[in-house]
Every structure is written in structure tokens, then in C-alpha cells.
Amino acid sequence: MEAKNKTKEFFIALKFLMISISAGIVEIVSFTLLNELSNFPYWPSYLIALILSIVWNFTINRRYTFKSANNVPVAMLLVFAFYAVFTPASTLMGDYLADTLLWNEYLVTVLIMVTNFLLEYPYQRYVVFRKTLNTNQIAKRQSEKSKIEQPPFK
Numbered sequence: 376m377e378a379k380n381k382t383k384e385f386f387i388a389l390k391f392l393m394i395s396i397s398a399g400i401v402e403i404v405s406f407t408l409l410n411e412l413s414n415f416p417y418w419p420s421y422l423i424a425l426i427l428s429i430v431w432n433f434t435i436n437r438r439y440t441f442k443s444a445n446n447v448p449v450a451m452l453l454v455f456a457f458y459a460v461f462t463p464a465s466t467l468m469g470d471y472l473a474d475t476l477l478w479n480e481y482l483v484t485v486l487i488m489v490t491n492f493l494l495e496y497p498y499q500r501y502v503v504f505r506k507t508l509n510t511n512q513i514a515k516r517q518s519e520k521s522k523i524e525q526p527p528f529k
Contacts (some may be wrong), residue, residue, distance in 0.1 A: 387508075388442040388496065395432060395492050402428035406484055417473040417480055418466050421487075425465075429458060436499065442514035445507035453503045461491065 406424035409415055433454050437443050443450065465487045472478040508516070 380483060387440060387500065389437055391500070392492070393434045394440060395495075397435070397487050398428040398432035399492075399523070401431045403481075403484065407481075410480055416470070417483070418470045420480075421469050421484060422466055424484075425462065428499050429454070432495075437504070438511065438513070441499070441504035441507070442509045442511045443504045443507040444510040444512070445504065450503050450507075454499070457495065457498050457502075461494065465491070 405427050406420055409420035409423055410417075413420065433451065437447075437450060450494045469483045469487055472483045473480045508514075
């Protein structure tokens with residue numbers, strides 16, 4: 376049974392990684408458009424791109440990775456709490472690295488995205504969705520399907 380739980384956790388983390396990569400694409404494309412097509416300094420381009428990626432990542436991971444039927448405003452409030460700390464810290468750090476130390480804006484953005492992923496997965500898995508894993512309709516259908524496909528014990 377322990378190996379089965381580890382396998383399930385591995386696939387939850389893998390799915391989170393894949394969806395986070397798609398959110399990273401949303402973030403880097405929107406950041407690139409803002410950075411190249413506007414006269415914004417680093418921080419507003421980063422902040423707008425981050426918000427777009429947060430909404431994408433939360434929505435898709437809630438439904439397909441964690442399969443959670445929890446109260447969306449409550450879950451979003453918990454995510455907001457995470458970003459209430461992460462966003463100012465990453466915005467100030469990114470602005471300092473890009474505009475003061477003159478690091479490449481894209482390198483800074485990618486480093487912050489990796490940091491975000493490493494911190495966000497355990498927070499969402501063990502704080503936001505800890506008690507509501509596999510409670511939505513997708514999870515219920517999969518559970519019923521697996522019961523039907525399993526042969527009865529003899």
C-alpha cells in the first residue's frame with residue numbers, strides 16, 4: 376500500500392510540474408510581450424505576467440492535479456496568502472537584479488519562476504488542497520471506473 380501511495384504522489388507532483396510549465400509559458404510569453412512592446416520597467420511587466428500565470432496555474436491544478444471540490448474563494452484566499460509574501464519579495468528581488476545589478480530580465484524571471492515552483496507545490500499540496508484531494512466530479516468518476524474494472528476477490 377505504501378508503494379501505491381508513493382506512486383500516486385509522484386504522479387500528482389508530475390502533473391503539477393507539467394501544468395506549472397504551461398503556466399510558466401503563460402508567464403514568459405506575457406512578460407516578453409510587456410517587456411518588448413511597452414516602456415514598463417521590469418516590475419510591472421513581471422507583476423502582470425505573474426498574476427496571469429497564477430490564475431492559470433491555480434485553475435488548472437485545482438481541477439486536474441488535486442481534483443479538489445473545495446470552496447474556490449477559500450482556496451484562492453490561501454493561494455493569495457502565499458502570494459502576499461512571494462510577490463513582494465520576488466518583485467523587489469527581480470527589480471533589484473534586473474534594474475540595479477543589470478542582470479538579464481529573462482534570466483531573472485526564469486530564476487524566480489523556478490523558485491516559485493519549488494515553494495508553491497508543497498504549499499498547494501499540503502496547505503491549500505490537503506483535505507480536499509480527489510473530491511471533485513473527475514475524481515469520483517475515476518474512482519467508480521476503477522471499482523468497475525477491478526475483478527472481484529475470490
